[in-house]
Each structure stands twice: as structure tokens, then as C-alpha cells.
Amino acid sequence: MSQNSALVARLREIRQIGERNLQEGMVNHMRWYEKNRELYLKEKRILQSYGYEIYIKDGTMECEGVSSVNSKYPIKIIYSDGFPSFPPTVKCEVSEDLILVRHQNKLTKSLCLFGFASERWKASYSAIELIEEIEELILRYSPETHDAEETVEDIVPEPLINQYDYRMGGILIPKPFGDLILDNFYDRNNCTVRYDKHRGIMDKVWVDEKIFLREKNYDEWFNNKPTFNAQIFKVTEQPPFTTEKIFEWLTNMRIQIKNKKKHFLFFVFEDDWGFVGNKRISWVALKIIDDKAEWVRCYIINDDDSLIRTPYGKDLAHKEVTLVGVGSLGSLVATSIAQEGVRKITLIDYDIFEPANSIRHQGEQHMFSYPKVDVVKERILSLMPTTHVNVEYIGIGGHRSTEQLTKLNQILNRSDLIIETTGSHKVSHYLNRYCLSENIPLIIGSVTNGAWSCEVVRIIPGDTGCWGCWNINYGTEIPPSAPVSEIQFAPGCDQPTFIGGISSVNIASGLIVQASIDTLLNIDTKDTQYIRWSERDSKGNRHYNIDYLGNPKSRDCEACNGY
Template structure:
């Protein structure tokens, strides 16, 4: 580790000189002592209103690029509202406005101004309220608060409309994640009716029997509410009759006379309630481009939820798709973690079930059907037919298998039902990848496009595998190795997701001039560098298809089918 005071002796000399000058002139600076701990430190005694305050000025490793800190010598002492949880005083200079020209002496002067004005050890007549030079974000304020109440915009608006001084029941739950307990209101009720329902909260996260609490829109000032510690104190102010008893976890929301909510929580009857920090969510939720709003009415069928398919499925869910039919028979194993969107919590689960859980957690409106069928494996014919029929009811089919046999089945479904089909794969060693799509009446059918790709690649230089790379294919058996990084897979998955949404949005011109691309991620094979892209023109094939006239045999077959339909009538 480098020490600034050994490498910048001139700055060390300046710091020492400035502080000694301050010590000689300022009668409030009583004593100073330089010490060397893990970093250069100054212990100082500041006198204000007859009281002594011992502080520690610490020069950190990256000084003077970063500011020193001033804290009480006793880490347990809290002097001011302008003091962080770590004990550091919030002074005139901090990380947001620091400049290397500022010295430790100036930081001591700033500490004295704060202590003298607020007078922590003095009487109230000598104390002043010092305005903050900046405001903390919610994240900064809550980083040491482990009990939190999430209040969305719709809930906040409804709470303020509740009749004054009336008691209402709330159904609620809490989620424990990442060392935090977050409370969510699910419903607001009277004895007869449900007044408000949280339609945003994912259904599969709701417990079968939610906890029961109370909410009161009071006429109390926030200072009065802050003095309330138990349920008994609330009962003395407001008489209520529950249509359902409060559960053992006591959760109370009190709105003050300005409409701001305050949350309290406790486990035991008439024991002190703890304050629950509020998370206000008043931001505009519209973050998707307007054309993507139509995706909520589309259903996407995805076959194979490996590293590629899993990323695409979650991406499409975040982009607005709310209906999925996902197919995969595979289990999630520890060896999948390097590239898959799932993690250790899903080890041993079927991939479709774990991905379904993630999709359902994105939106309360999400609907996900799953199948654990192996389309190219040994299955009952009825099972295969059922999967293909279900895929035929989707608005788009996505093949993430890189399996020719599966591709043939999905191509038949796409062509028969006039459904767009999107597919992609990653090439050996993650050198690049393929994305392609076939849209009815706009592109050749998938089999024709695959034949075009095969003919195109046969004219290209042969790619020779070395000992460090293997073809990246679908996991057809346990011995195949998939060589590509998570970043490689993510690149192709993102392109496929954009291809899919572009194919689903109605009434908009496509942003893609081609329907098949080879995308490079390294200097290898035909790719000269990352981002080197080779589009493959399929429009000529489409023109040929449009001029094909029905043969005599096709006409005879049509007549045969028509006779069967007439007979059925």
C-alpha cells in the first residue's frame, strides 16, 4: 500500500504548517496531537460554550484527492443531525464538493462551526438548527435501516383519501431478502368491503393467509405520532372493532395531519413498537418506448432455457411481454452457473420452473405455461403433438436449441400457423453468433433460410477448431462442452430479444434491414474484430417464392380436402 505522506512530503509539510498556525491563533483549539495508526491522524480538543469536544481528523489513503474525515474520538457519541451513521461529521466539504486545495485545518474550522452552532452539550437557548448543505438520497438514508415499508404511488394517493380518524384493516405481507425486511400492503378493508387492492404485487409472492394490521388517517402532528410506542396508546386515541383480529406481527400505519405516513411494527402485545422506515416510490413508471406497450398482449413460445434462452426470456419479460409458453426438460446444475441467468437457489430444479418463478416475480400480470417435454428426445407422440399445438397458439416462436431436429419441428409449426420464428446460436469458443428470423409474407420460411445460410457458409473460409475451443451447441448429451463466456452469450441474447420484439410490434417499420446476421465478437474466422457484422440478404429468395404457382397435383389435393369438408357438413 502506498502512503501519500511519504510520497508527497511537500503536502505533508503544508498540512502540518496550516494546523500549527490554526492552533496558535484559535483559542477554541485547545490541544493537538499527531499520531500514526493505519493512516495519518490528528487528535484535537475543541472548546465550545465551555465544553470540550475531542475529535479525530483522519487523512485517508487517497488524500488529497479525497477529503479527510472528522469524527468524535469516542465512536459511540452522536453530537449532531449532521452526522453519518459511521460517526463522520457532515461538514462544509465532502466527497461531492471536495477540492485538493482544501486543507485539514479548514476541516477543523468547519467542525468547530458546527459544534459551536449546534452546541450538543449546552442548553437549548444556545442551540441553533444548521441547515443541511445537501440532501441524502433514499438509498443513503436507508442503508442502515433493515425494516422498511414500500409505499408505491397508488397506495400513497389512496391513504390520503381515507376518512379522518377512522380505523381500517390492512392485509399485508413482508419479504425478507438481502438482510432487509420489506413490508407490502396487499389490501385495505372495512368490515364489509375491500377498498383497495395492490394489483402490482406479484400473485405468486402473496401468502395464502396474509397478516392483518391497521391504518388510520389521523389529525395528529408528526411530532405526536413519533411519541407513540404501543398499541394501547393508539387504542386510547381511536376506538376500533376489528372484523378480523390482528395477527401476531403487529403492523400499524398512521398518517399525520399533513398526509405523510408513519409505520410501526412489533411482535408482542403492548410491547414497544419499532419504527419502520418508509420507501417512497413516486417516480414515473413509464420507462419503455411506446411501441413496446403492445407486447403485453402477445404470447411468446420459447424452446430451450439454457444460457441463451433463459436470458432472452427474462429480457422479453422486462420489455413488456406478459404471456409465455416455455419448453425444456433439463435440470439446472452447478455447471450451468457460468452463463445462465439462474443461480445456486435453483440448483436441481427444472429450468422451466425456475424461469417461470423469475418471470412471475417481474409482474403481477405475468402468465406463464411450462412444459418439461424433450422435443427431440424419446417422448410419447401425444406429448410432442401437445407441445407443438401449444406453440402454434403463440404469437412468436423462439428456438434457442441450436438443434437441427428441433428446428425442423418448430419450422413446421411456424409455417403452418403463419407465426414468426426467431432463432440464434453462438459459434465455437464465443467468436461470434447467428441471429435470424422468418416472418410470414416478409421473409422466406425458416427451412429455406437455413438452406441459404448453409450455402452461404460453404463459400466462406473453413473455421478450424483448436484445443481451446469446441463447437457451442445445444446440450444434446452429458459429454458435450459449451465454450463461451457469459458476456458472449449475453451479446447474442440481447440481439435475439430485439429481433423478437421488432417482429412482434404491429404497425411499425422494422429497424432491421435484414433478417439474418452473423455477428462477430473477436478477430476470428470471417470476423475482423468485435462488432464486425455480416448481414445475409434473403429478399431475393422471397421474390422467387412469390412467383411460384400451384401445381396440378396441389390443385387435386385441394379438391380432395374440399370434398372431405363437404362430406363432414
């Protein structure tokens, strides 16, 4: 068989496979439609009563009609496989002068129903609610009827920045650039950007004679990529969403392009975010190569997004936490408190990272032979680059020089909270006495053998019992743990201290982090100083249980009576 004949045969085979897959897909669509037949028939009857024509295409129902409040608006409703969990897609193909002032994508012409990301849609809704929402949007936001001065309750405006005809990739706008406001910019500003084929990062920004530099922990990002000079333009209205007439628009805006072989322009403008009247700065980049232009999405890192997801993060940003022990449990705690918003973290551990640690550890295997504190620091900065991470190679409880002891005391003294996850009781006792003497909150977290259970003890000097009190109150109550097996190692032989998976360690670290946040924010958690969680019973059967218990002061506690 000749090479051409083989190619033809292969193309025929690929076509047959594609046709077979298409037929199977259509059969699956029709099966799904038959399964939801009654639901669709109900929707069909409602839409027909509103004058819609119904079509079945590839097992999907499509409906076409016209708005009853404005006949200039044709409506096409497409029911997806996810209905009724997801609302149908609604498109309104109108000319540019009729696009809704809000809640309609300028490019796809689709309507944003039931709020941004359809957050108000309920599975119990039917075509009646759908039609009502469509007609209300057209009535309120058609350019022919919209009253800009009318007060309209609208808490979900879609940011215009999402509607650009973007190509693959993007440019990161890190801190402090992401926190700049429109008033920080002049009409034209110089900047530099590091950029590869599809991705890049803003490097420097000049505003008048002042230079804004990105946070230093971003320095290694795209470090070996080409650096380009660029300009940032402050505009009062967003640029056009497509690049079809972009050079004409640039000319009208009196923006000159000196080099069209490869050039970047950035535009900043105010955009709606969250609710009507709430403005936030948006960025969009224009990449020009050989007289061809394309929009590049800008990914902004700023405090707004953090405060939305972790509203208490602003209060945590000024707290300083010291974490003793950064094994598998401690590494998860460290990265989690950084993502919660703590910006000052000291890591203390003397151990070295090995590839086998990465099975449960947050470190990556290529970091083997590094100290664990350096490995965890690297991981934290990859997640939250603005975090200040201090590392110390100290083994608490062992022999130390006077200089080392002084340094350790300085670190512990400036902490708002100390977290101990070493699993070593001698470390727990040492830190317990130190925190009692210096009035520093302490959290001790550990997992039992097999990570089938975890214990979190929260110690607030002068308010709760201490680690000694906990041993008196609960020392004889042992949570379920993995039975002894042949692969179990004896404690203290520098081998794995427990056998168990990352899923269990994740739960344990989450409980420790929650207790830490409550402590840092002074949240009243009366009689919940001791958290005890287990996922198995004493026989090893799956059985989840969690207890929140108090840790009252004990008259017999030697540690408490000493302070």
C-alpha cells in the same frame, strides 16, 4: 490446567491477536499516508489557511474548525482511505434547532456534500471546493437564514426516510401497495403483515370498505410466518427519527396502542425524491414489543424505481414475447427481458432440467426433474413477481396433434416478438416461415461450440432479409469456435451441445436482449440485422471482436419469395 485457567489463556491470546492486528492496521494506515504525503500536505496547508486544526489519528487526517458564515456551526473533516476518489466525511455537531433544513443527516449530523451519494464530487477537487460547499450549505440551509420561498436550484434532496434509527431487517411493501399515493389513504387504515424475526411483507390493506390485495405472485413469500393485524396512519410530517420519546409522540398524535406485547404501526407521509418539489410517498414501520419500540425499514416496490433505471420499461410492459428454447442461453434471455420490463412472456421447451444444467442455467439445482420452462418461470417470478409467465411443453418441428398445433399457432400469433434460442436449424427454419407468413418479428440467437462466439439475426418481415437470406449471405462464414476435443459430444445425441462458461453465455444473451428491446421499441437499427461476436480467434487465442452487419433480401431466397 483448570477450565478457568484455559479460558484466561484463550482470552489473553485473543487480546494479543487483536492488538497485533490493530498495530498492523495502523502501520498500513501510516504507509498509505506516507504514500499520499504530498497530497495531504497540500490539503493541510489549505485547511490551516482557513483556521482549521489538523490531527493525525490512526494514519487518517482529521481537521476541526468553525464555519466562517455562522460561528455556531463547528466543523469536523475526516479524510478517508479513499480520498481523493471519495470526498472526506464532514460532520457538524449542532443542537436540534440548528440542524440544516436540507443536506444534513438528523442522526449522524454529517453533511451531504456534492449532492446525494456525492455524485458531483471529482477526484481533482481539493479542500478549496470542500470548504466552499460546506459554507454554501450552512448559508443556504441553516434554520436561521433559510428562506423557504426562495427558489434554490437543488436537484439532490436526501429522502428523510433514510435517516431513521433502523434495526436489522425490514418489511416489503409489494405491488400494488407500493404504487399507492397519499390521497389513497384515510387518516387511519387497517392492514395485515406477515413477519418473522427480522423480515416480513405487507399482506392486505383496507381503505374504507375496499381491500387492496398484494399481487398474487407474492403469495408464497413468508407464507408460513405469523400474521399480525396493524394500522397505517397518514401523517402530514414525518415521525421522529429516534424512538426515545416515541410513546409521548404517539400520545400527542392521539394514536392508541392496545397491545404492546407485539404490535406494528405503519406511517405514510410525503418525502422529497430526486429534486426539490418532487414528492413521493414514504413508508416507515414501528415495531413494539414489551413496551419497547424500534423502527423497521420499509422496502417499497413501485413503478418509479423501474422507470428510473429502465425508462423504456413502461413501453415494454404491454408487449408480449414468446421465447422458444430455455436452455442456458434462453434462460438468461428470459430473465433479462423480464427485468428490462416485458410483463408478458411465454416459454416453450420440451426438455427436463438436470443438476448439471445449473452450471450455466438460471435454474437452481433443487429444481431438477422439472420441465425447464417451469424452472425458468420460477426464476423469473423470484426476480419480477408481477410478470405474467405462460409455459408450454412443446417441441417445435416434431410431431404434434392438431390440438397442440392450434394452441402453438395461437401463442405465436399474439406475440409482438418471437425469440428463438434452441440452436436447432430446423426450428429456425420453421419459425422463419411462420413469422414471414404472419408478419411477426423474429430474433434467432445462438452460440458456437465452446460459446466462443455468438450470432444474433434480427428478422423484420417486409423490411429485412429472413433466415433463408442470412444463410445465403453468410452461411459459409463460420465464426471461431472451440476445437474438437475428446469430451465433445456429437450433435443430436441429447448431450451438451457446447462447452463453455457462463461469462461467455452472458455476453451472448445480452446481445440478444438488446436486439429484442430495439425491435420491440421500433428503434431504427439500419444495417445491423446481423450481430456477430467472438472472444477468440481461430487458434483459440483471446481476441474480442464484434461486427454489426446487414442482412439484405436475396432474390434467391425461397422463403422470402413464397410470401
